[in-house]
Amino acid sequence: MKVTELAKEFGTTPDTVRYYTRLKLLNPAKSENGYKYYPLTEISRLKFILSARHLGFSVSDIRHIIDEASLGKSACPLVRSLIKERLADTEKQFQAMLALRKNMNDALAQWDVKEDKTPTSTMVCHLIDSFEPTKEYGGSHD
Template structure:
């Protein structure tokens, strides 16, 4: 199986497959012409990787998980502990985005009824530079 073939069969891109290959997550044999040749085992591994990415695991996480399972150990405890970490991070980022979204949309509406001003020596754009001050208005 060639790289594009594998990628398409699982709904991803050749670049993604190549990336995982570079990291050693997939281990294709080298075919005669130097092209990479992927096995059925690579197919299941890639399937796993894509599922895990979809659940918010980082590629580094996945590498760790695959290593664990290659030693014959159950990766389940590691998986549970990693997702706890990732979920906490996601929660933090989520709250940050929530706040940012609020700020941005309040700025947008505030700015709609404000006039344009030319820059001055110590003011680039009064919309931005006065935003925090009049936010409560």
């Protein structure tokens, strides 16, 4: 399979396939014309990489996992351990986004009843300057 074929097969982009290839996560054969051809092992490896990405693993994680597996060892323990870290990261980001979203919605609501004002030397926009986060609890969890 060639780059674009492969990309389409798995619903990704040629650039992504090239990217992984650049990082040597994929190792295609090169035909005489200079084109890259991906044999079955590389095809299933791409599938693996994409699945792992969908599970929140970073490309660097994936590299470590592949390295482990290529030593003949089971990568499963590493995978189990890594996903817990990534889940914790995701949870943090998720909470941050939750708070951000709330702030944004609160701002929209507050601003609805405020008029526009012209700026001064110390005030670019009073909407933003006067916004208050509507704190519900003092964040003491971090």
